[in-house]
């Protein structure tokens with residue numbers, strides 16, 4: 001007789017799926033909303049694949065009720081989504097747009113009725129364009145603009161939102177938006193990058209302080225982490241791996257938990273690193289209630305003096321399974337990075353707030369079914385990696401798959417599909433993929449299927 005394996009996941013483990021406002025909602029200017037930097041960026045020729053924009057996306061703005069029904073059918077316990085700052089403050093600050101608040105109130109009510117717990121991200125990359133005109137993340141005042149917006153949203157929704165996230169992936173905001181120019185606002189300037197970084201951290205601190213004044217639930221933040229492994233044991237590659245790790249994994253967590261940026265990062269930027277008032281760190285390092293970690297892949301690193309800042313590059317692994325974004329499937333990296341976070345920053349509650357994969361999995365011409373065995377494999381192996389972290393003593397509280405729906409993958413437009421639900425963009429028809437069915441059953445078994 002075979003005994004069923006015991007689940008490592010605690011009984012109240014939060015299983016969910018994640019999305020972001022600009023990637024799914026569409027109608028970015030509806031009902032008095034203002035343009036954001038992503039509206040601008042995606043409407044600038046040459047910036048996105050195929051010129052794709054979030055104008056329509058998954059039309060979630062009009063179909064949110066059906067989408068919540070879909071989440072219920074899937075058996076999700078939680079849903080992580082972003083509020084668009086541009087809907088609440090069309091000019092970024094000053095005048096509140098009531099219709100924007102009303103949209104999210106309806107969504108939250110619908111989730112409540114379906115018994116699905118919301119986890120709300122305040123900033124998932126779409127800054128109001130009017131604030132970008134004032135310097136955006138380069139203007140020190142952005143911290144108080146963000147706190148003003150956050151306070152309005154806390155006041156409106158704290159009675160129905162048990163968990164808040166200040167920023168999604170500040171590393172990507174700076175690295176993609178201010179250093180390499182591949183994401184909005186599309187700057188390439190290594191003098192700007194550390195300024196944007198520090199203002200993101202200050203904005204986090206200001207929104208956190210504002211929450212402690214008016215909020216009653218939990219607040220945390222979300223970083224994307226990527227463990228770095230050396231391509232060889234040469235001194236050069238080991239040093240490059242150390243730099244990459246400091247740049248990506250410690251740059252944002254060190255100020256949050258230790259009140260300073262890593263020395264390696266300060267050195268990397270050299271004369272571009274600004275003088276920072278030490279009092280800024282008092283607000284940045286206030287305690288958070290939980291940390292969200294987005295994990296997609298690892299990186300195998302070699303020394304590469306041609307690369308700006310990091311002077312390191314990634315070495316593709318020949319035998320690996322890779323997604324259509326060329327990201328290597330490496331589940332053990334998730335265990336490694338979760339264990340590392342606990343060891344370096346302490347035993348706080350952790351959530352995997354994003355994890356998933358883009359694969360090409362078109363609907364069957366015969367019956368329209370969407371079979372995506374590679375995504376099932378991806379989820380299965382990564383969820384097992386979270387289970388392994390729990391066995392190794394990490395305080396894991398939840399897991400969110402990226403993404404609920406196929407959606408607008410930023411500068412890649414609609415060409416990359418991450419959903420556990422397929423979206424036919426011509427008709428907006430949703431079809432649950434086999435990964436979605438698999439995920440629902442796995443949730444019912446709390447990690448065992």
Ligand code: FCB
Pocket residue numbers: 020023168169172224294354402409410418
């Ligand atoms: C993360 C983003 C998310 C999505 C995934 C694939 O970096 O937070 O919006 O684009 O990558």
